[in-house]
Amino acid sequence: xxxxxxxxxxxxxxxxxxxxxxxxxxxxxxxxxxxxxxxxxxxxxxxxxxxxxxxxxxxxxxxxxxxxxxxxxxxxxxxxxxxxxxxxxxxx
Amino acid sequence: xxxxxxxxxxxxxxxxxxxxxxxxxxxxxxxxxxxxxxxxxxxxxxxxxxxxxxxxxxxxxxxxxxxxxxxxxxxxxxxxxxxxxxxxxxxxxxxxxxxxxxxxxxxxxxxxxxxxxxxxxxxxxxxxxxxxxxxxxxxxxxxxxxxxxxxxxxxxxxxxxxxxxxxxxxxxxxxxxxxxxxxxxxxxxxxxxxxxxxxxxxxxxxxxxxxxxxxxxxxxxxxxxxxxxxxxxxxxxxxxxxxxxxxxxxxxxxxxxxxxxxxxxxxxxxxxxxxxxxxxxxxxxxxxxxxxxxxxxxxxxxxxxxxxxxxxxxxxxxxxxxxxxxxxxxxxxxxxxxxxxxxxxxxxxxxxxxxxxxxxxxxxxxxxxxxxxxxxxxxxxxxxxxxxxxxxxxxxxxxxxxxxxxxxxxxxxxxxxxxxxxxxx
Numbered sequence: 001x002x003x004x005x006x007x008x009x010x011x012x013x014x015x016x017x018x019x020x021x022x023x024x025x026x027x028x029x030x031x032x033x034x035x036x037x038x039x040x041x042x043x044x045x046x047x048x049x050x051x052x053x054x055x056x057x058x059x060x061x062x063x064x065x066x067x068x069x070x071x072x073x074x075x076x077x078x079x080x081x082x083x084x085x086x087x088x089x090x091x092x
Numbered sequence: 093x094x095x096x097x098x099x100x101x102x103x104x105x106x107x108x109x110x111x112x113x114x115x116x117x118x119x120x121x122x123x124x125x126x127x128x129x130x131x132x133x134x135x136x137x138x139x140x141x142x143x144x145x146x147x148x149x150x151x152x153x154x155x156x157x158x159x160x161x162x163x164x165x166x167x168x169x170x171x172x173x174x175x176x177x178x179x180x181x182x183x184x185x186x187x188x189x190x191x192x193x194x195x196x197x198x199x200x201x202x203x204x205x206x207x208x209x210x211x212x213x214x215x216x217x218x219x220x221x222x223x224x225x226x227x228x229x230x231x232x233x234x235x236x237x238x239x240x241x242x243x244x245x246x247x248x249x250x251x252x253x254x255x256x257x258x259x260x261x262x263x264x265x266x267x268x269x270x271x272x273x274x275x276x277x278x279x280x281x282x283x284x285x286x287x288x289x290x291x292x293x294x295x296x297x298x299x300x301x302x303x304x305x306x307x308x309x310x311x312x313x314x315x316x317x318x319x320x321x322x323x324x325x326x327x328x329x330x331x332x333x334x335x336x337x338x339x340x341x342x343x344x345x346x347x348x349x350x351x352x353x354x355x356x357x358x359x360x361x362x363x364x365x366x367x368x369x370x371x372x373x374x375x376x377x378x379x380x381x382x383x384x385x386x387x388x389x390x391x392x393x394x395x396x397x398x399x400x401x402x403x404x405x406x407x408x409x410x411x412x413x414x415x416x417x418x419x420x421x422x423x424x425x426x427x428x429x430x431x432x433x434x435x436x437x438x439x440x441x442x443x444x445x446x447x448x449x450x451x452x453x454x455x456x457x458x459x460x461x462x463x464x465x466x467x468x469x470x471x472x473x474x475x476x477x478x479x480x481x482x483x484x485x486x487x488x489x490x491x492x493x494x495x496x497x498x499x500x501x502x503x504x505x506x507x508x509x510x511x512x513x514x515x516x517x
Binding site: 033077 | 279351400459
């Protein structure tokens, strides 16, 4: 049994955060599977703290103008456009 | 096509001359091809046509390759069987009732069936090596930073690399030479890939090669797979290789760490699919949150939803330290273990997959069981190392793959070792 049991409400909450609608059947199925998977993940609790090697560096380039997609190309795959813009759903 | 290896069949001609002139190459459908739809095996991108080529596609075309189509895959690379594709499963050319492995199952099946001379896949946690092993072909997961990811539709950026599949080690190495090397459009590429010369390393010579065998990657594997593995290793010993057992305690936590990190990165990466810039045209109503949620319910399959939700959960307030931070610790621990093991061995060897190819439908209802099949491949991605899967004969008529892991940018060493395996079976 996981230390973090998952119920249907918790699945609905996460689905809401992730912006994915789920029907009741999917919620119930995910609740069972998530309990299983998260309890398996509990084995991470005994992993020792390890300092990652610090060999990462920033990769920078000069801020210069380069060719990119044209406006038409960028809009090619959008389901809806208007006056050269993407058209999305209303904000409120 | 007989095995449903392709989602889209379309011929794209490359340059007249070059190292791959006359060679046909199939491309996994999460790698962007200008003017040819790139679906990622998802309803979400059924009609998506990229306006540009991935760097690897540009390089293949410049090298004279003829591209023959876009191959089937688990949706967004999330799966081990190619059954999560919205376009239906691909079958294994060796046994029609079995899966080809995944997520680059279409690429492996195309090569195994002779429908392409080589193919590109992407490997986030084994997605090149698993299908290579299940279909009896060669697959290479390059060192992180060797091959540009520009134009690869992201699933888990910190883990994935594009890699070649081909019938032989030498042919896979020839494709790797073409696609490797720095690219200013992917800041994670490294200088080490410049002027790559890999195919010449496929000389079949293992005399004096030191091979470490991690005991943790043998325990728990199917006996038939383990028997084939030991027979192959014994043959390499008779040809002058030295072998010894090594212990990598951290790999016991690799599957957990891998799935937490991959799901977390996926939950962020796949946020872009909201039906505005691309995606299905739905009649969803309501405000933007309601509309996005409706598009994403319709566009994503179950496995993708599962990973986005679990990733969102692992990153959410109260759980970040328990899951994501601990997974990063496990990742650093794995790197240490591998560094240590590879300081006393030239390569590490294991079965690529602990199991023989699944029957179609066998694992779909049990996601955790599918995740556990990745036990031997995910540690390599977490440690940023190169690995190759090479056919090591068959068990009960089904292909067994042997995995060789090398130090960072040690592609020549694993290619040499793999070419010896190839000539011994």
